[in-house]
Amino acid sequence: xxxxxxxxxxxxxxxxxxxxxxxxxxxxxxxxxxxxxxxxxxxxxxxxxxxxxxxxxxxxxxxxxxxxxxxxxxxxxxxxxxxxxxxxxxxxxxxxxxxxxxxxxxxxxxx
Numbered sequence: 001x002x003x004x005x006x007x008x009x010x011x012x013x014x015x016x017x018x019x020x021x022x023x024x025x026x027x028x029x030x031x032x033x034x035x036x037x038x039x040x041x042x043x044x045x046x047x048x049x050x051x052x053x054x055x056x057x058x059x060x061x062x063x064x065x066x067x068x069x070x071x072x073x074x075x076x077x078x079x080x081x082x083x084x085x086x087x088x089x090x091x092x093x094x095x096x097x098x099x100x101x102x103x104x105x106x107x108x109x110x111x
Contacts, residue, residue, distance in 0.1 A: 003056055003057075005056070005057040008053050008056060008057050009030070009035075009038065009057060010030045010031070011053075012038060012042050012046065012050055012053060012054075013030035013031075013033045013038055014030050015046060015050065016033070016038070016041050016042070016045060016046070017029075017030065019045060019046075021041050021045050035058065035062075036066055036070075039054055039058060039062070039063055039066045039067075040066055040070045040071065042054055043063075043066075043067060043071060043081070043085065044071065044078065044081065051085075051089070055089075063089075064089075064090055067085055067090070068102060071085070072099055072102045072103065072106075073102070073103060073106040075099050075102075075103045079099070082095070082099050083095045083096065083099070086098060086099060
């Protein structure tokens with residue numbers, strides 16, 4: 001079965017737009033949303049099926065890197081989400097410790 005990655009991207013972007021995730025932007029169109037923003041917003045705002053779709057259209061490493069760079073550093077705001085993603089998608093054995101370590105590294109990088 002052939003999967004059209006562009007169609008999946010547009011469907012995910014349309015869901016985010018419909019859910020008003022980009023409420024502060026005027027006239028956002030699906031094709032205007034970068035891959036990085038799409039991945040970040042899907043991880044934060046959409047459901048498991050949509051997150052699973054990300055792994056069909058993007059490499060694991062890209063999704064993981066965006067999660068680390070954009071979402072983990074916002075812990076504790078997304079603490080429960082980070083635990084879920086760490087355990088379910090990124091196969092991290094001790095998610096709590098891992099998230100604390102990444103958050104700490106991020107904080108000390110500002111010194």
